[in-house]
Amino acid sequence: MRDKTHLEFIERWADFIKNKSQSEWRPKFNEFIDAQFDIAKRFRDNMEKTEQGRENLKNVIEWRKKR
């Protein structure tokens, strides 16, 4: 699935972080990571509003506990 452009992308990202001060890249990076967790949470919050959704969420939580 991963092609050569993925490696180029990782190198470019690493260069960006290496060549910029922490105060420049860190807020951008944090915003990007936080956004992903916000999106995941929004889905779970919306699922909780239905009975089937609550049941499915319960199963996911139980599976995560067993891992």
Add this chain to the structure above:
Amino acid sequence: MSFTFWFQGLAVGSFTSDFNYNLMRVVRFFIVIESFYVMNFDRKIGDKNILDKFTEDFCSVIDRHCKYIIVSGFVAIASGRSRSTEDIDMIIEKISKEKFIELHHDLDKAGFECMQSSDPEDVFSYLEHRDNIRYTRKENKMFPPEMDIHFAKDELDEWQLKERQKIKFTGLDVWFSSIDFNIAFKEELLGTDKDIEDAIHLRKMFNGEFSEEKINKIKSMIKYLRRVR
């Protein structure tokens, strides 16, 4: 500073027994704290974050030119899995060079730039050679989020495009590949620990909303077309 002033005022006030005055200050203090939490709560629920905006803005441009689907890691994240990904993977239907050049110019006008080249003919040659192309926002100067795009490779990708769906509860108005396809690809083709966990997550989260028969049919097609196992 204002808190210190309030606290000092409260202390002095209590000595002077000015009870009503201090009670008003306490009430006002809690109103401020409450409105701060309400504002934060609203931000989480109502506002679109940078990844929502990036995804929806990008997809709305693509949608004007061809069929597309979001696949893989971002499907799991948008479906409630708390993990991160470096990019968003997208499959688009095969289009002609002329059509792609128009699409590239539209993306450019909408504020996106391609990592490989600014010349759409160059970019198209990547797609033709079954390579991926990557777009970011110009203002981000090649920093993520990034859209990783490739053409539909075979009948399997064309089938995915045909059966695309908008996934309820994601809050995102974009087309995803179906849950059946995501489970089948993750279990049969990708197979890393992360992918297997994504598949289990999707199976539990969408319990009763996918077909085991269809997943098996997709898996057979993966074996035949991608010749992995």
